[in-house]
Amino acid sequence: MSLLQTQQLLARLYTNTEFRERFFANPQTVGAELGLSDDESHQLAQLSVQDVNLFANSLKWKRLGEVRQFLPRTHLALGKNFNALFWKYAESYIPSGIKKHRQDAIAFADFIAKVARDEGIEPPWVGDLVRYEQTWVLAYQASIYLRVCWFRYPVHQPENSDICIEKPTILVWWRFLGRPCLLICKGRLPYK
Amino acid sequence: MFSHLPTLGVGLGFREVCKSDLFLNRQQVDFLEIVVEHYLDVSSPKQEELEILAQHFPIIPHGINLSLGSAEGLDRDYLRKLAPLMNQLNPPWWSEHICFTRAGGVDIGHLSPLPYTKEAVEVVCRNIAEVRRWFDVPLILENITYMVTLPGAEMTEAQFLTEILERSDCGLLLDVTNLHTNAVNHGYDVLDFLGELPSQRVVQLHFVGGHWYDGVLIDSHSQPTPTEVWQLMAEVVDRFPVKGIVLERDENFPPFGELVAELQQARQILRSHS
Numbered sequence: 001m002s003l004l005q006t007q008q009l010l011a012r013l014y015t016n017t018e019f020r021e022r023f024f025a026n027p028q029t030v031g032a033e034l035g036l037s038d039d040e041s042h043q044l045a046q047l048s049v050q051d052v053n054l055f056a057n058s059l060k061w062k063r064l065g066e067v068r069q070f071l072p073r074t075h076l077a078l079g080k081n082f083n084a085l086f087w088k089y090a091e092s093y094i095p096s097g098i099k100k101h102r103q104d105a106i107a108f109a110d111f112i113a114k115v116a117r118d119e120g121i122e123p124p125w126v127g128d129l130v131r132y133e134q135t136w137v138l139a140y141q142a143s144i145y146l147r148v149c150w151f152r153y154p155v156h157q158p159e160n161s162d163i164c165i166e167k168p169t170i171l172v173w174w175r176f177l178g179r180p181c182l183l184i185c186k187g188r189l190p191y192k
Numbered sequence: 193m194f195s196h197l198p199t200l201g202v203g204l205g206f207r208e209v210c211k212s213d214l215f216l217n218r219q220q221v222d223f224l225e226i227v228v229e230h231y232l233d234v235s236s237p238k239q240e241e242l243e244i245l246a247q248h249f250p251i252i253p254h255g256i257n258l259s260l261g262s263a264e265g266l267d268r269d270y271l272r273k274l275a276p277l278m279n280q281l282n283p284p285w286w287s288e289h290i291c292f293t294r295a296g297g298v299d300i301g302h303l304s305p306l307p308y309t310k311e312a313v314e315v316v317c318r319n320i321a322e323v324r325r326w327f328d329v330p331l332i333l334e335n336i337t338y339m340v341t342l343p344g345a346e347m348t349e350a351q352f353l354t355e356i357l358e359r360s361d362c363g364l365l366l367d368v369t370n371l372h373t374n375a376v377n378h379g380y381d382v383l384d385f386l387g388e389l390p391s392q393r394v395v396q397l398h399f400v401g402g403h404w405y406d407g408v409l410i411d412s413h414s415q416p417t418p419t420e421v422w423q424l425m426a427e428v429v430d431r432f433p434v435k436g437i438v439l440e441r442d443e444n445f446p447p448f449g450e451l452v453a454e455l456q457q458a459r460q461i462l463r464s465h466s
Contacts, residue, residue, distance in 0.1 A: 007262065
């Protein structure tokens with residue numbers, strides 16, 4: 001088995017739970033599907049399931065640690081549910097490239113916003129908060145940026161405890177080429 | 193061989209959260225190691241940050257995602273972005289890991305071990321030769337930690353590292369914490385390991401502390417350096433002509449004074465043992 005084939009298989013074992021479970025349940029069959037000989041499959045079956053699972057989980061914990069830094073207030077607001085949601089999300093998406101952690105945070109924010117919208121999670125303002133943090137992440141990676149967002153809650157307030165009462169708010173992110181900081185203009189809709 | 197490289201002393205792996213404290217304690221830090229991926233394809237504030245750092249400290253670039261062990265070859269787009277950074281910094285050396293991080297379109301997201309085979313040695317050396325066609329800054333290679341032992345090894349880990357270093361004419365960035373972690377998790381003797389390394393190629397060290405999880409020592413860069421690693425560092429500095437030592441803390445940051453105390457302890461070891 002060439003190094004190229006070995007690495008392709010290892011990359012899938014490390015990052016794909018369903019593939020990993022299938023392979024270790026029946027290495028000969030999965031190996032044959034991948035074009036490996038019985039000897040090659042037998043050699044790879046010597047990998048320790050426990051070690052591979054530990055490494056695979058450590059990859060997710062590493063991603064989670066990085067993503068948490070991009071979405072600190074959402075993490076605070078969701079508590080342990082942040083980790084549970086990330087575990088569910090991480091099965092379906094693997095970021096890549098130099099800015100993969102940022103990309104991961106943006107995609108995870110989309111996932112949380114969708115769950116908040118479709119299933120409803122506590123606190124009720126977390127969907128707004130994660131969109132707010134996601135917009136900052138997007139704004140930071142662009143040289144020129146303009147975005148107007150509407151929120152049901154005043155998520156620009158610095159403390160999570162200040163945003164729990166509905167107060168419809170419009171926020172504008174604005175960044176020009178060459179300017180080292182972001183500007184934020186705040187406006188409010190009339191109270192309901 | 194690497195004796196012409198400057199002695200840099202004791203430095204810190206730069207992380208943005210430490211920026212203010214770093215400048216308040218400039219005299220305590222001889223040089224900085226930056227993660228190159230943090231400065232590739234970045235906005236102007238990040239570029240300015242790098243320029244300011246370079247004005248105040250010698251900078252050593254440290255790569256994470258080049259994937260020197262990838263049998264499918266290197267990512268040219270990555271190299272295209274890395275080359276200008278090297279030209280801008282013109283460092284005395286730079287470092288990467290002996291590992292692979294991507295294959296078959298999957299970015300694994302972490303440093304993954306290579307099988308200790310002749311084919312893997314060939315692949316790493318071929319990829320390093322390609323890197324040198326882009327820029328010729330001296331390259332030192334780091335030993336990684338690994339949780340998975342790959343079957344089919346044709347040599348020991350130390351023999352594998354040595355073969356790559358000799359054939360590619362690279363220096364070694366010996367992460368003493370990684371060495372300690374692997375020795376604990378895989379049950380080998382660190383002194384035997386050190387005895388197999390090419391002594392004149394050891395250029396730089398990394399150190400930090402990890403944590404225990406379910407009976408396994410995890411290289412999390414999240415704890416103070418343990419006694420065993422300090423002892424190993426002293427042993428290594430006794431044996432090899434080390435040019436620089438870097439504290440590589442990434443998580444669970446303590447007050448900066450505690451990092452400074454660790455730098456002082458490493459400096460003391462460097463002075464008394466070299």
